[in-house]
Amino acid sequence: MIEAEGLTKIYGNHVVAIEDVTFRVERGQIVGFLGPNGAGKTTTMRILTGYMPPTRGRARIAGYDTVLQSLEARRHIGYLPETVPLYPEMSVRAYLNFMAEIRGVPNRKAAVERAMALTGLEDQADTLIGKLSKGYRQRVGLAQAILHSPDVLILDEPTIGLDPRQVREVRDLIRELGKTHTILLSTHILAEVQQVCHRVLIIHRGRIRADMTLGEALRSRRPxxxxxxxxxxxxxxxxxxxxxxxxxxxxxxxxxxxxxxxxxxxxxxxxxxxxxxxxxxxxxxxxxxxxxxxxxxxxxxxxxxx
CATH class of the missing domain: 3.30.70.100 (Alpha-Beta Plaits)
Known part of the structure; x- marks a missing residue:
């Protein structure tokens, strides 16, 4: 579902953000993408989502090249950025309907109802987004990411700034979505990865330093x-x-x-x-x-x- 082959991004002539980043995420996996600030996580996700091209290497989403077949690749991606782009003056239903329209989602009403049901937003459908708690706004962000039934979800810090109850709710939701989607989850919260992910990728100084299942990861180093x-x-x-x-x-x-x-x-x-x-x-x-x-x-x- 997600393939990165030798991804390298150089800004200007000298600044190497990532170098030779290679990994695969198979269908149905939830993979934690970890690394210190400045390690290259954001650059990698921007390349995967088609936001910018790599200097070298290639990325594919559901078999589509993110540069040569960008539009097709994007149709298979649901993306939740760290700061969710929401319109506070719109109701939840109106916002999701708007997002479905600009994405060209067929049968928009059914798609919106399905996304709200999966994210537990039915009771908030007619509430203005500006009046929602941060936890519910994160749910709206997830709902817009799954509106078009993408094969792949790329989630950037989905629980940042939430209280403990909201964190648990969003983690439960991610686990549920993982049953039908391939998920790449970027986070600084290590407990989150242990609780919801099957596998972990660790990037450091622009290179992948660890790529293994959680079981392998915790058995691989001498205690x-x-x-x-x-x-x-x-x-x-x-x-x-x-x-x-x-x-x-x-x-x-x-x-x-x-x-x-x-x-x-x-x-x-x-x-x-x-x-x-x-x-x-x-x-x-x-x-x-x-x-x-x-x-x-x-x-x-x-x-x-x-």
Missing amino acids: DRVFLRVERDDGRIPDALGALRGVRRVERLESGVYEIHVADDTEEDPSPAIAEAALRQGWRLMELRPVGLTLEDLFLQVTAQD
Whole structure:
């Protein structure tokens, strides 16, 4: 559904915004698009939506080239920008009808009713947009993005500025839309990606640095901590474990409970050596496990490169 092949964008003669950006998003996937400010997310999305051409490379939406077949490609895209272009003096129904008209949507009335039903706007159909809460305005933005039943949705910070209840409502809506649409979701909220996305792309300094499913992402990096629980704590655990290869520091959380910090300069997992030490010292091992890597950990590791 979304194909980016070697996308490069150079502004002027020297400013490289993105370089050799390549990825695919298949039908029915919700993919989180992450990166620090200035990493190249906005440039990439502008190329994908046909807003501007790449300097090199090509992008396709539903098989259509975004430069050579721009109009056809755009017919298959629903786009929700960070700042939704709404008309506050129009009612929800009037605005959506207007958007359907300028897009040439057939059977506009049915399309508007369907979009309002999917986004939970039926009760607000005749309310002026200027009187809606920000959460409902985001819903209107999503409704205009799906009016023409696009194959692909590109959403830029869809929950920014919302309160916790509104955030939950919009996330639930995105999950529901993901059943029938391919979604590329750009956000700075890492918890949002973990809750709604199947896969994650991380861009840093204009290049894709990680492209994997969430499960792969959280298994792919060596954990930097190991949790230990023993029945017998004789007070010698910090010294005994601190001397092991691959152990940077041993932190006592409570009697018999420790967090072992793994050295940064080793790829070796110290867990087997910890288990052997516990058996040898007679501590009666109760629990030994790596502390789960979070998406925030992965993001910080990837964007700390270079």
